[in-house]
Amino acid sequence: MLRRTMSRRDLLRLAGSGALALGGAGALGACALPATLEPAQPAASPAFTPDLDLTMRAASTEVQILPGPKTTVWSYQATVHAGDPAAAQAIPGSYLGPIIRARSGQKVRITFENALPEPDQESIIHWHGLHLPAAVDGHPSDAVKPGERYVYEFTVANRAGTYWFHPHPHGKTGRQVMMGMAGLFLVSDAEEQAAGLPSGAQDIPLVIQDRAFDAQNQIVYGLDMMSQMMGFLGERVLVNGTPDVTLDLATRAYRLRLLNGSNSRIYKLAWDDATPLTVIASDGGLLEAPVSRPFVMLAPGERVELWADFRDRPLGAELRLVSQPFAGAEGVGAPGEAGGMGGMGGMQHGNMGGMGGTAGTASAPALGAALDILRVRIARQEAEPLTLPARLATIPRHRREDAVNKDNPRPVALTMNGMQWQLNGRSYEMNAVAPEEIVRLDTLEVWEIINEQNPGAMMDAMGMAHPIHIHGGQFQVIGRAVLPELQAGWAGVKDGYLDEGWKDTVLVMPGERVRLLMAFRDHAGAFVYHCHNLEHEDAGMMRNYRVEA
Ligand code: C2O
Ligand code: CU
Ligand code: CU
Numbered sequence: 001m002l003r004r005t006m007s008r009r010d011l012l013r014l015a016g017s018g019a020l021a022l023g024g025a026g027a028l029g030a031c032a033l034p035a036t037l038e039p040a041q042p043a044a045s046p047a048f049t050p051d052l053d054l055t056m057r058a059a060s061t062e063v064q065i066l067p068g069p070k071t072t073v074w075s076y077q078a079t080v081h082a083g084d085p086a087a088a089q090a091i092p093g094s095y096l097g098p099i100i101r102a103r104s105g106q107k108v109r110i111t112f113e114n115a116l117p118e119p120d121q122e123s124i125i126h127w128h129g130l131h132l133p134a135a136v137d138g139h140p141s142d143a144v145k146p147g148e149r150y151v152y153e154f155t156v157a158n159r160a161g162t163y164w165f166h167p168h169p170h171g172k173t174g175r176q177v178m179m180g181m182a183g184l185f186l187v188s189d190a191e192e193q194a195a196g197l198p199s200g201a202q203d204i205p206l207v208i209q210d211r212a213f214d215a216q217n218q219i220v221y222g223l224d225m226m227s228q229m230m231g232f233l234g235e236r237v238l239v240n241g242t243p244d245v246t247l248d249l250a251t252r253a254y255r256l257r258l259l260n261g262s263n264s265r266i267y268k269l270a271w272d273d274a275t276p277l278t279v280i281a282s283d284g285g286l287l288e289a290p291v292s293r294p295f296v297m298l299a300p301g302e303r304v305e306l307w308a309d310f311r312d313r314p315l316g317a318e319l320r321l322v323s324q325p326f327a328g329a330e331g332v333g334a335p336g337e338a339g340g341m342g343g344m345g346g347m348q349h350g351n352m353g354g355m356g357g358t359a360g361t362a363s364a365p366a367l368g369a370a371l372d373i374l375r376v377r378i379a380r381q382e383a384e385p386l387t388l389p390a391r392l393a394t395i396p397r398h399r400r401e402d403a404v405n406k407d408n409p410r411p412v413a414l415t416m417n418g419m420q421w422q423l424n425g426r427s428y429e430m431n432a433v434a435p436e437e438i439v440r441l442d443t444l445e446v447w448e449i450i451n452e453q454n455p456g457a458m459m460d461a462m463g464m465a466h467p468i469h470i471h472g473g474q475f476q477v478i479g480r481a482v483l484p485e486l487q488a489g490w491a492g493v494k495d496g497y498l499d500e501g502w503k504d505t506v507l508v509m510p511g512e513r514v515r516l517l518m519a520f521r522d523h524a525g526a527f528v529y530h531c532h533n534l535e536h537e538d539a540g541m542m543r544n545y546r547v548e549a
Contacts, residue, residue: 048153050109052083052102058123058167058181059115063095065243069217071095073180074116076125094241095180096207096261100165102156104189110152114144116176121146123176126168127185128301129283129504131157131473134525134547140170141430157522158474159393160192161285161502162205162257162303170430170542174232174263174534178221180241182207182261192286196389197307198255204247205257208298208373210234210265212361220361223535229419230330230464231264231533233364237323239374248379249310253386255280256306260298263534265367266465266507267323268496269304270295275319278388281305284474284502286393295324297496299467301505301532304498307388310378317378323371328489329465330367331510395502398476398517402444409448409515410436412529414466414508416453420539421466421531427540433526437545444519447475451508452483463510466536471527472547474502475518486511505532520547 057077062070073095078088084101091097102108112125122145126138135142136152144150163185167176184205197203211234212220221232239245260267270277276292283303296304313319365371400406415422426434439445447470453463463486477499482490490509497507508514530542 044109044151045153050082051106052087053081053109054088055079055111055113057113057115060117063093066213066217071217071219074176075180076183091240096241097183099184099186099205101186104156104159104187106156108154108156112150114146114148116146119146121172122169123167124150124169125165127165129163133523134527137471137527138168140168143169156187158187159285160187160189162186162305164259170428171538174538175221177534178263179219191393195286195392196386198253198386202252203255207240207259207261209238209261211236211238212364225419228535228539231535233265233367235361235364237371237373245374247376249376250380250382251311251313251378252382252384253307253309256308258298259303260300262300264300266299266329268295268326269298270322270324272320272322278307279304279498280307280392282498282501283504287501288393288395289391290388293496295496297493297507299507301467301469311384313378315378315381318375320375321373323373325370326368326492328510331463398444400446400478400517403446403517404443405445409446412447412449414451421536421541423541423543426543428542433544433546437543439520439545439547441520441524441547441549444517447516447518449508449514451510451512465507465509467505467507467532469505469532470529474504475516477503477506477514477516479515481513483511524549
């Protein structure tokens with residue numbers, strides 16, 4: 001039944017757990033991993049001397065988000081035991097956070113305490129984008145129950161960048177994130193510090209999320225069949241956990257770090273006065289050089305960093321960061337306008353005719369509707385010594401000819417079975433890995449994400465954009481193609497892709513194929529890959545892949 005090579009790490013974990021419990025064989029000839037690899041509460045190891053040691057406690061609390069009653073949220077509260085006390089910075093009055101700051105190469109110990117108020121809310125923290133051993137990546141099988149803890153000890157191996165963290169229990173991630181559990185993990189390094197970028201008060205992290213609130217100001221997250229299938233959409237945009245954000249800024253240059261922390265909403269970000277966006281970084285840190293874009297697509301899980309220069313703006317000037325309308329993210333609907341998207345094939349969120357359901361709440365703007373994200377007001381005149389650097393960083397390029405499967409990409413087909421999204425026709429199984437999901441340690445591979453659900457058929461109505469995320473590290477996108485019949489929607493978004501930098505999450509529109517190169521280095525073990533539409537993920541659009549030595 002079980003035919004697998006055990007890595008050293010697996011053996012160590014088994015030895016440490018004291019018991020070897022084997023899971024049953026999965027479907028489709030998948031082989032099973034031992035179901036219990038870790039004791040539920042691994043302890044800190046005395047041999048590990050952290051540069052930063054903190055506790056992150058997930059608990060229910062109340063915050064003032066809207067006028068009137070406070071809102072019950074679930075959030076992480078950090079306590080720093082050793083290291084720079086400013087390394088974990090709370091966002092006052094917000095459910096989000098903390099913002100964790102670390103340097104590349106630092107050793108970090110984080111003790112996660114699950115103090116969630118509902119006994120069935122097991123949880124585990126995943127460090128999105130970080131290159132880590134499987135045991136500290138936050139695999140769903142490592143989730144701990146309320147009252148339990150999980151100790152992470154790792155070295156920050158990534159280059160500088162805007163990474164983040166959020167819960168990853170199977171089937172419950174969407175609700176826990178919606179209730180407030182997420183924060184940024186900002187890594188710095190020497191290359192970044194030499195780049196000459198705005199820092200301190202000119203370095204502004206901005207987490208974009210949509211939420212719906214009921215009449216008592218409580219967060220709404222009810223999943224009917226439609227929102228499970230399409231994703232839950234909120235009614236209003238929050239930035240760093242706050243609605244209607246206005247930033248009072250100076251006539252200076254700013255580094256704006258944007259994360260789409262929404263469960264399912266995709267944004268087409270632009271300045272409302274048509275100033276192009278100057279992009280300096282993507283998911284995995286700085287680009288080689290700044291690029292200019294009319295707009296940037298930001299799907300759930302993705303990050304982008306902007307150089308926003310306001311030095312020529314008059315005092316009192318205002319501009320808005322908006323999400324422009326776009327079409328096609330939900331199949332082959334007619335070109336989208338705010339509130340009026342869709343057409344024959346485009347099933348819509350929000351007010352849905354015909355299918356007798358809603359995704360999100362009835363008054364949620366459709367996916368692709370125009371939205372305001374935040375407002376910038378030029379409030380002060382200050383001199384700005386910095387100029388936009390011509391070069392930012394060096395990015396070593398993977399070469400396709402070095403890939404072990406250079407002419408034979410590993411397919412990841414985004415498929416649907418009945419009302420359920422799947423990967424290669426399979427739903428998530430906690431400890432299963434199919435033969436096609438095994439990769440070799442120390443190899444480079446081409447993966448091809450294929451979003452071609454029944455093109456041209458009636459099922460086109462079900463075609464959807466999926467942000468696909470691979471745990472374990474960063475990859476490079478090397479090509480995209482789209483089916484001719486789905487080119488219309490794609491044409492409206494493709495100029496907002498940021499494929500020149502390191503990525504860990506990639507938006508794949510209906511009819512699109514994306515090829516990427518990913519190296520599997522340092523760490524053997526099971527990692528997940530999944531759709532970062534959290535309702536899709538929770539409903540099983542996730543799988544393990546296993547790196548074998
Ligand atoms: Cu940000 Cu597996 O997730
Ligand atoms: Cu991740
Ligand atoms: Cu999806």
